[in-house]
Amino acid sequence: MKTPVKYFVSVAVILTVGCLSSSVNQHRDVAFWHAQHSPKSILLNYYGFIADFNAQLNNLPDPHLYQLALNQVVDAQFAWALRLLNNEEADAAMPFWRASVDQQGIEQRRQLSASLFRFERWEDLEYLNEQQLLPAGDVAEHLKLHRSASPRRIEQGFANDEGFLLDFSQLQAMPQCQYNVLMMTDHRLGLRQLNALSQRYRQHPQPRAASFCFSKPIYLGNTIDCQQQPDAAARCNWHPFIADKTWPAGFDFIVMMTATGFGNVQGGIMHLNSTSHYGLFLHELMHFNGFEDEYVLPAAKQAWLCDQRGLVAPNLFIANGVAPPKGWTLSASCQRGSKAYKPSADWSIMQYQILPLSEQYQQLWLQKINEPHYQPVRFADYFQQMEPAMDFINKMTNKNIAE
Structure with a gap:
C-alpha cells in the first residue's frame, strides 16, 4: 500500500515542474528514481515527464513497463511487446504490439517484423502486410516466398x-x-x-x-x-x-x-x-543412373519388370530361367513373376535410405556411368x-x- 509520504512525494515532483522550470532536470531525476523504487507510482510520474519517460522505456524494469503497457500507454505497449518477443513469449506479445504498431515509425516496425520472422510468425507478418505496416525489405520478401508468390514479385537483389x-x-x-x-x-x-x-x-x-x-x-x-x-x-x-x-x-x-x-524419380x-x-x-x-529399389516394388512395376530376364539394373538381376551372378542374393523387389537378386546379402542404401553408400555399391555406380555407350x-x-x-x-x- 502506498503511504501518505510516498504519495505526497509523487505529487510534489509533478507540481514543482510548473513552478521551478530551472529545476526540471532535477525533478525529472527524482521522478525516475521514485518510479523505479515504487512501481505503483509509475503512472503518476510518467504523465509528469512523458517525453523523458518514453525516451527511456527500454531501461525501465519489467514491472514498471508492464504497468504502463496495461494502462494503454502506446509506446510502452510496443516496448513491452518487443521485450516479450526477446524472451520468446510471442503469444503474450501479440495483443500489445497489435494495439500499438500503427503508431510506430518504420524502424520500430522493422524491428518488430524481424522479431516475428525469427519465430516464423507468418500469420502475424501477414497481418502487418494486410494493414500495410510491414516495411519493405528482407522480411517482406521472405513472406512472399512463404506464400509461394510468383518469381516476378521477388526482388532480384x-x-x-x-x-x-x-x-x-x-x-x-x-x-x-x-x-x-x-x-x-x-x-x-x-x-x-x-x-x-x-x-x-x-x-x-x-x-x-x-x-x-x-x-x-x-x-x-x-x-x-x-x-x-x-x-x-x-x-x-x-x-x-x-x-x-x-x-x-x-x-x-x-x-x-x-x-x-514421397521422394521418387520419373523420367530424369x-x-x-x-x-x-x-x-x-x-x-x-x-x-538417375538406373539403380532399382531393393524393397518390394509397386505392383504395377512388378507386372512388367519382374517378367524380364537378366540384369535390369546395376543392382537387380531377374532370374527368369537364367542363373544370377555368383554371390548375388535374393531381393525383396519382386514378389510376383520371376525371382530378383541383388549384389549383396547386406542391406544397402537402395533398400534403406538411412544407410550409407557402401564401397560395393559405389563401385557399381561408377562402373555404370563409365560404360562407353551408356545414356x-x-x-x-x-x-x-x-x-x-x-x-x-x-x-x-x-x-x-x-x-
Whole structure:
C-alpha cells in the first residue's frame, strides 16, 4: 500500500515542474528514481515527464513497463511487446504490439517484423502486410516466398543475397561435370534444403568427383502446380513448362523439391519434399543412373519388370530361367513373376535410405556411368515423350521411359 509520504512525494515532483522550470532536470531525476523504487507510482510520474519517460522505456524494469503497457500507454505497449518477443513469449506479445504498431515509425516496425520472422510468425507478418505496416525489405520478401508468390514479385537483389535464382537466364552448365542438374522448388523452405543437400554432396561427391554438378536453387513459386498429398508420391504438373520455358542447354536432370509427398524419380526428374534427408537424396540420385529399389516394388512395376530376364539394373538381376551372378542374393523387389537378386546379402542404401553408400555399391555406380555407350534417361527425353513437337535448346534422342 502506498503511504501518505510516498504519495505526497509523487505529487510534489509533478507540481514543482510548473513552478521551478530551472529545476526540471532535477525533478525529472527524482521522478525516475521514485518510479523505479515504487512501481505503483509509475503512472503518476510518467504523465509528469512523458517525453523523458518514453525516451527511456527500454531501461525501465519489467514491472514498471508492464504497468504502463496495461494502462494503454502506446509506446510502452510496443516496448513491452518487443521485450516479450526477446524472451520468446510471442503469444503474450501479440495483443500489445497489435494495439500499438500503427503508431510506430518504420524502424520500430522493422524491428518488430524481424522479431516475428525469427519465430516464423507468418500469420502475424501477414497481418502487418494486410494493414500495410510491414516495411519493405528482407522480411517482406521472405513472406512472399512463404506464400509461394510468383518469381516476378521477388526482388532480384534479395534473391542474389539469399543465393537462389528467379529464372534460367544466367544458368550455364559446367562442362567438367558428367551430369548437370537443375535444382528447383516452389516454396521458401525448399530453397534452404536444396542448398543444404548440394553443399553436403560437394563435401563428398559420389560416385566420384565431378559426377554431378548442381545449379543454384531456382524458385518457381506458384508458376508450377504440385500436388499437396503427404501420403502420396510427390508430383508436379510439368506440361505447361514444356512449351513455355526456354530450358538451358547442357542440363541432364531436374531435382524438384515440393512441400509434401514421397521422394521418387520419373523420367530424369527427381521429386523430393523439403523434409527429405540426405540419404534419400543420394538414393534417388542413384535412380538417375538406373539403380532399382531393393524393397518390394509397386505392383504395377512388378507386372512388367519382374517378367524380364537378366540384369535390369546395376543392382537387380531377374532370374527368369537364367542363373544370377555368383554371390548375388535374393531381393525383396519382386514378389510376383520371376525371382530378383541383388549384389549383396547386406542391406544397402537402395533398400534403406538411412544407410550409407557402401564401397560395393559405389563401385557399381561408377562402373555404370563409365560404360562407353551408356545414356541415362534425361528430363528432356521425358518432356519430348510428353510433347514430341517441343523445340528444346539441347535436342536429345527420344528413349523409352518407364517409371
